[in-house]
Amino acid sequence: xxxxxxxxxxxxxxxxxxxxxxxxxxxxxxxxxxxxxxxxxxxxxxxxxxxxxxxxxxxxxxxxxxxxxxxxxxxxxxxxxxxxxxxxxxxxxxxxxxxxxxxxxxxxxxxxxxxxxxxxxxxxxxxxxxxxxxxxxxxxxxxxxxxxxxxxxxxxxxxxxxxxxxxxxxxxxxxxxxxxxxxxxxxxxxxxxxxxxxxxxxxxxxxxxxxxxxxxxxxxxxxxxxxxxxxxxxxxxxxxxxxxxxxxxxxxxxxxxxxxxxxxxxxxxxxxxxxxxxxxxxxxxxxxxxxxxxxxxxxxxxxxxxxxxxxxxxxxxxxxxxxxxxxxxxxxxxxxxxxxxxxxxxxxxxxxxxxxxxxxxxxxxxxxxxxxxxxxxxxxxxxxxxxxxxxxxxxxxxxxxxxxxxxxxxxxxxxxxxxxxxxxxxxx
RNA sequence: GUGGGCGUAGCUCAACGGGCAGAGCGCCUGUCUGUGGAACAGGUGGUUGAGGGUUCAAGUCCCUUCGCCCACCCCA
Numbered sequence: 438x439x440x441x442x443x444x445x446x447x448x449x450x451x452x453x454x455x456x457x458x459x460x461x462x463x464x465x466x467x468x469x470x471x472x473x474x475x476x477x478x479x480x481x482x483x484x485x486x487x488x489x490x491x492x493x494x495x496x497x498x499x500x501x502x503x504x505x506x507x508x509x510x511x512x513x514x515x516x517x518x519x520x521x522x523x524x525x526x527x528x529x530x531x532x533x534x535x536x537x538x539x540x541x542x543x544x545x546x547x548x549x550x551x552x553x554x555x556x557x558x559x560x561x562x563x564x565x566x567x568x569x570x571x572x573x574x575x576x577x578x579x580x581x582x583x584x585x586x587x588x589x590x591x592x593x594x595x596x597x598x599x600x601x602x603x604x605x606x607x608x609x610x611x612x613x614x615x616x617x618x619x620x621x622x623x624x625x626x627x628x629x630x631x632x633x634x635x636x637x638x639x640x641x642x643x644x645x646x647x648x649x650x651x652x653x654x655x656x657x658x659x660x661x662x663x664x665x666x667x668x669x670x671x672x673x674x675x676x677x678x679x680x681x682x683x684x685x686x687x688x689x690x691x692x693x694x695x696x697x698x699x700x701x702x703x704x705x706x707x708x709x710x711x712x713x714x715x716x717x718x719x720x721x722x723x724x725x726x727x728x729x730x731x732x733x734x735x736x737x738x739x740x741x742x743x744x745x746x747x748x749x750x751x752x753x754x755x756x757x758x759x760x761x762x763x764x765x766x767x768x769x770x771x772x773x774x775x776x777x778x779x780x781x782x783x784x785x786x787x788x789x790x791x792x793x794x795x796x797x798x799x800x801x802x803x804x805x806x807x808x809x810x811x812x813x814x815x816x817x818x819x820x821x822x823x824x825x826x827x828x829x830x831x832x833x834x835x836x837x838x839x840x841x842x843x844x845x846x847x848x849x850x851x852x853x854x855x856x857x858x859x860x861x862x863x864x865x
Numbered sequence: 866g867u868g869g870g871c872g873u874a875g876c877u878c879a880a881c882g883g884g885c886a887g888a889g890c891g892c893c894u895g896u897c898u899g900u901g902g903a904a905c906a907g908g909u910g911g912u913u914g915a916g917g918g919u920u921c922a923a924g925u926c927c928c929u930u931c932g933c934c935c936a937c938c939c940c941a
Contacts, residue, residue, distance in 0.1 A: 445932065491941080503940075520941045548941090553866085555935070700941055723941090745941085777899075812901035827899060841901070 449560025456766060461563060463765045464748055465545050468565040471588045472543035475580065477567060480542045482524035488514040490523045505549045517549035521566040523734065529570055530736025538571025557719055557749045568743030573728065575676025578706045578742050579684060581724060585710055585744065586686030593760045599721065602693035603708040608671035616657040631697045633662060661694055668692040673706050704728045715757040722746035769818040770800035771862055775811040777827040785826050788836065795855035816841055822861060
């Protein structure tokens, strides 16, 4: 180990060995399935963007400190994308007169954030993004919430294992105004609300005092955050909850006045999904309405709603609940053609080719090792059927099929082997 | 950015208050020259993350450094 000079991977990255790649691919496939079931189209943007795109809205200190930024040869500041929404806003704004709204788009790709790695957080990660652009209806919000719920159903998360918590920023702004908080303080107070779960109650009150709230206001604020019926004062939420019920996923969804989300660009309804079983405390995903972002990047004002789900936290949650299927591992070839000796090597290659042409997944052992070693290899790599092609078989235009699981084998005419193999594999 | 834990064979980990670096699994070979899983026998395998220091003697103690993990901070 010490003598070898293996270059270390970049901090915070992960190597996707086949086992891990299988999980990522599975998440992608479930996301794709759910997205397309709701009529969404897949798209992708560049992995690098100019820094300005994010400086516009995401909160600039964070962008500068937590993004990978580098200078290109022309002196421009380039950013490895830390999120997709600004890219989406740009792409839509660029073609706003040609696109037919509402748009339903989804994407699944890599993102980078320069953070200190820890459990459930790496510097390079994958994220599912899905957005509905061009509708300001609460029904659109409900649709995104229902998509989250459908995803949970698809991966086997029940309503008592994961919940979608919904709130509305306009509602909260109105309530804050009623207890005498000024508009310019909303941002600070939202941050305060966002930290309610993260600080001890007394510390939280201290923090509130530091922001200039009176004791009475703090009490009123705490009262607000406990009020489960508050949503009835929000037209957007009054529209959302019945729609969610009609979409059949009401069990997953709950009003939560303390859900605010950190992003500056959210406007009305916001939501977040959390695991309620197990030890994972971090949000699984977050989303909401961002009606001003398209105009912020220079387009028309187009209402939009969407969410993003990283691959890390959801994987932790699913692992903890033992919900990751075991049969997703990328299968090795289902068939291995063995090589009897140097003289028969070419014949084995030709047989592999014939079977591939018939649509089978076939690997050919690359050299004439001892047959036992080749079968051992077949066994360890998950091959289902090994093919033996020795002098006897070649002379008789036959081939021996050995099923690894049972050890049974039979010798049949080579011309019939492809069909026979297909039948054997279909039975699995 | 702050605090804590940990780096020993390909993998998982041992090795008392310093005293010849070990085990299991894996891998290779043989028992078994046309047949995998099992068993048995043998074998390969390490500058103990790196660099320096203390000591007759360092995996062990001290300093530096890199990396991983956990928590804090932050979270688009």
